[in-house]
Amino acid sequence: MIEGLQADRPAASRLAYVTLVTNADYALGAKALLRSISLTGTDADSVVLHTGGVAGEDLAPLRALGARLVQVDLLPTSTSFNEAHARDRLHGLAPFTKGGKPRFHTPLDNFAKLRLWQLVEYERVVFIDADALMLKNCDRLFHYPEFSAAPNVYESLADFHRMNSGVFTARPSVATFDMMLAELDTPGAFWRRTDQTFLQHFFPDWHGLPVFDNMLQYVWFNMPELWSWPAIHILHYQYEKPWQDDHPKAEKLAPLIALWEAFAGDGPVPVIASLPGPQG
Template sequence: MAKVAYATLAANPDYLIGATALARSFRMTESEAPLLVLAPEDLPGLDQMEAEGVRVVPTRPPEVSEAFRERHSRAAQHREAPFTRGEKPSFHDPLLNFAKLRLWELDEYERIVFVDADALFLRNCDKLFGYPGFSAAPNVYDALDGFHRLNSGVFVTEPNKATYETMMLVLDAPDAFWPRTDQSFLQDYFADWHGLPYIYNVLQYVYFRLPQLWNWDATKILHYQYEKPWQEDHPKRAELGPLIDLWWNVMEGRGLPESLDPIVPVA
């Protein structure tokens, strides 16, 4: 069998909270592949992360120019490409998103399935290792035109250090600006990306914005894009309450419900 792995990114303490729940959901899938957690080596709490049965891979964002860092600071990114459909929490740092590109350096693995730390595994996803690299699920959460765009919360890649070096030349080209950070970059770099079924990356807004696409029995991975379920005073508790409760059930070891129906607005 090819050497494969799942991976996630815990770039700061807040996303380490998400990675903990992700690891606990991953154990329920009974996959034989390992789960890697890419994280800064000095991040507090990594020993507890290893106790969850994952392999911690010390990681830092790519080395980029100061001009690139200025263009992709939180203030600049939110000013030049503001989020208008949801709210990013205060701990969201756009620059840290690019650390997931370090996956391409891990060429001891033939294939890696990346899953964002603000997600949950609901079912076994080992079938993804049969997809070509680069494959990604669509960015569908409030309209069907999202099927034309990828979401970098779940993707399949074939690590290759030479590819990583080429990616870095494109990433930090003069005046390059990636409005949705790694997501914009990956869609540009892999323009002929292979599409994964959306059930491998069901974005939480589908629950109340596109309930016709919500299929609990088929969903493999649930992705909490925008607001995070562990946030205090969650701004969308009214719309996402059952999904927030689901996340906490997994985090606290209570498992998954047999069914979870969407909230359909009354006309």
């Protein structure tokens, strides 16, 4: 057993879609994501990395959907690193100005996704944030090089130089993981957008995925001309989450919230290509 990981069963494939669950809210998101992945007909494993504080009752629906559950420890980072990336301090130094992060969002926990590089039982993995849906089969992504990610485009094309870490390709390797740990927590380290900033630093020559492989929900109202249901493979609910009761953009994003609710339930899901667009 690799230190920091505890799996509930062996791998069934050499390929895996991986997500991260650090609390009950992200378990809700992961349930919809896992169902969406299963509906694409993939033969790859679905793996949920989860921290020890997530209750068994929140994990049970994920196991029922066929997920392989892997309990992970938070990274062994220093006290100064943890203080610098605590929610209130980080958001104070690097406030979000375009949208809001829910209270259950814990920035320091984001770094736990780096443990996917310890999943050496897999040859190739695709990471997907738990606040996303897979709308079309994405198995082709397993053949993309490490490290591939889509640009962080949701307001203007000027953002193409920044990547979004909600979807990326990786090749598990203990050596890579060890190099990451050595690079992550150096004196005075501050990663403005946590894992996203760190991964762009660690993989400066990252390969670009099409925006349709990680379509950010704000494109719906900021760049409607870029939206194309037939082309979207993964829809990512960045900032506000579709299951939030106090959703400040619920009216603007109502069709996308309704879509998430369909996948989060047990009933039929709509034919994606037939959905009306932002101006439909």
